[in-house]
Each structure stands twice: as C-alpha cells, then as structure tokens.
Amino acid sequence: MELLKGVSPLRYEVTLNDALTPLARTSLADADLVRLAVRDEHAFEELVRRHAASVHRLAASTVGPGAADDVVQEVFISVHRNLRGFRGEASFSTWLHRITLNACARALRTRATLTLDDSPELAAPHDPVRAGEQAQLRARLAAGLQSLPAEQREALTLREIAGLDYAEIAAVTGTELGTVKSRINRGRAALRAWLTRAGITP
Known part of the structure; x- marks a missing residue:
C-alpha cells in the first residue's frame, strides 16, 4: 500500500x-x-x-x-x-x-x-409423479400464504423464506419486535389451519 x-x-x-x-x-x-x-x-x-x-x-x-x-x-x-x-x-x-x-x-x-400456479419448477424428468406432487404442494402453500392478512404474510415470508431474524424483520417492516413475533405466530397458526383444511399435514 x-x-x-x-x-x-x-x-x-x-x-x-x-x-x-x-x-x-x-x-x-x-x-x-x-x-x-x-x-x-x-x-x-x-x-x-x-x-x-x-x-x-x-x-x-x-x-x-x-x-x-x-x-x-x-x-x-x-x-x-x-x-x-x-x-x-x-x-x-x-x-x-x-x-x-x-x-x-x-x-x-x-x-x-x-x-397461484404460474410456471411451477419441474422435478427431474425421470420422476413425473414427484414433479406433479411438488407442483401441487407449492401451489397449495402459495394459496395458503395468500389467504393470510397482508401483514402476517409479509412477516411470515420474511422469516420462513427470506430467512431474516426477528430484529431484521422489524427493521424491514418498521414495526416493533413484539408485533413481528405476534404476526409470525398468528400467521403460522392460520397457515397450519388452512393447510389442514386443504388435506395437507403441516
């Protein structure tokens, strides 16, 4: 230098x-x-x-x-x-x-x-049954997420898909830490109930 x-x-x-x-x-x-x-x-x-x-x-x-x-x-x-x-x-x-x-x-x-079913990813060509099952599961998960109130969906997506921790989610969304935790907990419970009604065991 x-x-x-x-x-x-x-x-x-x-x-x-x-x-x-x-x-x-x-x-x-x-x-x-x-x-x-x-x-x-x-x-x-x-x-x-x-x-x-x-x-x-x-x-x-x-x-x-x-x-x-x-x-x-x-x-x-x-x-x-x-x-x-x-x-x-x-x-x-x-x-x-x-x-x-x-x-x-x-x-x-x-x-x-x-x-909700735009262009699902395809599994390996040698396993079409698995590909269909995965596409159906993704579609149901997407539908389940969309059934949540926007604030719960946003918080849950940032936690489970983006992998942010609670403090990071609070910073991104401009909300209190306790509010973030509450939204995620309520969102998880609501999504679990929706999936159960759809015949999927969470």
Missing part, C-alpha cells in the same frame, strides 16, 4: 477496486461492496450475484413464480439507481428487502388477481 500514499480517499478506493480480483470481491462485506458499486459495475454485479436468489425467493412467495423475475429486475434497477443515497443506517440486506417488498406490492396492485 506504500504506492498509494498521498492518494485522495476517492482515488484510493477506485485504485483499490481496480486491483481487486473477482475472488477478492466475494470476500468483501456488503457495506464495502456498496461503496465500490457506486462507481464500479463489477462490484455491483457481485452484490447482485450475492443477493439475487434471496430476492427471487421473497418475490416468488409474494407475487408468484411467474412474476418473480420481473420483480427481481425492478429491484436491482432500483438498487443501482439509489446506491448513492444509501446511508448505511440499516444493513444493505434490510434495505434490499424493503425495496423488494415495495416492488412486490406494486406488482400485486397492477393485477386484479394473483395466479
């Missing part, structure tokens, strides 16, 4: 980023990648690679698998446009989940009804 003495912080950051290999970028924390991604597409691509799957899972559980790809694209376009305004008051993943929920809400508002 002796060669970079006397270089301005901005110039240092750009020079450092130019020297990073793709492997080195994967070891950076989100906060470091965000700072670099403001000016460097490779750093932004690493953020997308790191978080796209969780964004897609959250979107698919909220708007359905068929519409999830469009939501993911909208989310990362929004992230790219607003990176300069990200102040780091919350973690990047919390900010990202909030953007994803907002994008999902917009997608749902544009449709009169939600299609």
Whole structure:
C-alpha cells in the first residue's frame, strides 16, 4: 500500500477496486461492496450475484413464480439507481428487502388477481409423479400464504423464506419486535389451519 500514499480517499478506493480480483470481491462485506458499486459495475454485479436468489425467493412467495423475475429486475434497477443515497443506517440486506417488498406490492396492485400456479419448477424428468406432487404442494402453500392478512404474510415470508431474524424483520417492516413475533405466530397458526383444511399435514 506504500504506492498509494498521498492518494485522495476517492482515488484510493477506485485504485483499490481496480486491483481487486473477482475472488477478492466475494470476500468483501456488503457495506464495502456498496461503496465500490457506486462507481464500479463489477462490484455491483457481485452484490447482485450475492443477493439475487434471496430476492427471487421473497418475490416468488409474494407475487408468484411467474412474476418473480420481473420483480427481481425492478429491484436491482432500483438498487443501482439509489446506491448513492444509501446511508448505511440499516444493513444493505434490510434495505434490499424493503425495496423488494415495495416492488412486490406494486406488482400485486397492477393485477386484479394473483395466479397461484404460474410456471411451477419441474422435478427431474425421470420422476413425473414427484414433479406433479411438488407442483401441487407449492401451489397449495402459495394459496395458503395468500389467504393470510397482508401483514402476517409479509412477516411470515420474511422469516420462513427470506430467512431474516426477528430484529431484521422489524427493521424491514418498521414495526416493533413484539408485533413481528405476534404476526409470525398468528400467521403460522392460520397457515397450519388452512393447510389442514386443504388435506395437507403441516
């Protein structure tokens, strides 16, 4: 780093980023990648690679698998446009989940009804019976989630599908920790009852 003495912080950051290999970028924390991604597409691509799957899972559980790809694209376009305004008051993943929920809400508002059986994933071609069973189970789970009040569905999805802890969910949704726990507990109970009525043992 002796060669970079006397270089301005901005110039240092750009020079450092130019020297990073793709492997080195994967070891950076989100906060470091965000700072670099403001000016460097490779750093932004690493953020997308790191978080796209969780964004897609959250979107698919909220708007359905068929519409999830469009939501993911909208989310990362929004992230790219607003990176300069990200102040780091919350973690990047919390900010990202909030953007994803907002994008999902917009997608749902544009449709009169939600299609629950969009493009189910296919199992291995040698097991069509299993593929059908999995598709049917996913459709019923999606229908069960959609039967919940929006606040319970949001909290339960963030917990069970996005894998956030209670504190992270509270930050994403802007609610108290106790409220988050209550919504998740009520949502789980309601979903269990719905699935039981549908003939599925939770």
